[in-house]
Amino acid sequence: MATPILDIRGLSKTFPGGITAVNELSLTIEGGDIYGFIGKNGAGKTTTLRAAAGILRFDQGDILVGGISIKEDPVACKRKIAYIPDNPDLYDYLTGAQYLAYLADVFEVSAADRQARIAEYGEALDMADRLNDLIGSYSHGMKQKLAMMGGFLHAPRLFLMDEPFVGLDPEAVVRVRRIIRDFCQGGSAVFFSTHILEVAEKLCNKVAMIKEGKLIASGETAQVRGDQTLEDFFLEVMEHA
Numbered sequence: 001m002a003t004p005i006l007d008i009r010g011l012s013k014t015f016p017g018g019i020t021a022v023n024e025l026s027l028t029i030e031g032g033d034i035y036g037f038i039g040k041n042g043a044g045k046t047t048t049l050r051a052a053a054g055i056l057r058f059d060q061g062d063i064l065v066g067g068i069s070i071k072e073d074p075v076a077c078k079r080k081i082a083y084i085p086d087n088p089d090l091y092d093y094l095t096g097a098q099y100l101a102y103l104a105d106v107f108e109v110s111a112a113d114r115q116a117r118i119a120e121y122g123e124a125l126d127m128a129d130r131l132n133d134l135i136g137s138y139s140h141g142m143k144q145k146l147a148m149m150g151g152f153l154h155a156p157r158l159f160l161m162d163e164p165f166v167g168l169d170p171e172a173v174v175r176v177r178r179i180i181r182d183f184c185q186g187g188s189a190v191f192f193s194t195h196i197l198e199v200a201e202k203l204c205n206k207v208a209m210i211k212e213g214k215l216i217a218s219g220e221t222a223q224v225r226g227d228q229t230l231e232d233f234f235l236e237v238m239e240h241a
């Protein structure tokens, strides 16, 4: 088997104060996967995503990105990853274009690549004509779309997205679904949390369900849900698992 793009091994995280947010969670994501992460409020999704993005220390286990431990070489891992939080807090006093240029500099994206990708994703996300405006003047959804553009700039192998569809208008949801599909067809992977099970069912070839920090189901979407809808399966396992 090829090296997975993301290999979470026995991840545990207990916050100061004693809440164990993630409890011995193991999950493997391969190139091409559109992997949905499902669970109730407080289940541990954001904690897992932040640990995988290399921005949250964890107590136990390891996270490998393309075979490299995020504990041993976080910079090499971060070069392969993009991450957008559930509520992007960007720099209000920069324009969208300045923000993207800053990110492209950090990730050492060539001039040709940054130009091509800003044009491609600006068009795909309907942001092209707002990039010269200050981020402080953007709506919530526009900030989210800019953060997403920033993630695609360095052509990551793995894009971690925390509730990417929240706050997007219906047209933007369709656009983002299309972008995710195209991106993963190119061999990269997306791992995203969502509460919208219809979207997960349609979009994701694989899903994982987490309850109180423990993984309770994972794998091919069709196998996980069996002959039920994903929503019915979710409601059932939340009650009984």
Ligand SMILES: Nc1ncnc2c1ncn2[C@@H]1O[C@H](COP(=O)(O)OP(=O)(O)OP(=O)(O)O)[C@@H](O)[C@H]1O
Pocket (backbone or CB within 6 Å): 015, 016, 017, 019, 020, 021, 039, 040, 041, 042, 043, 044, 045, 046, 047, 048
């Ligand atoms: N910085 C923190 N300090 C203390 N506890 C935290 C912290 N961040 C998260 N937690 C706790 O960890 C648990 C998991 O939270 P997490 O944000 O990972 O859940 P989630 O699955 O993303 O939920 P939601 O669907 O509401 O976004 C919760 O009990 C939460 O209160």
Ligand SMILES: [Mg+2]
Pocket (backbone or CB within 6 Å): 045, 046, 047, 086, 162, 193
């Ligand atoms: Mg969350």
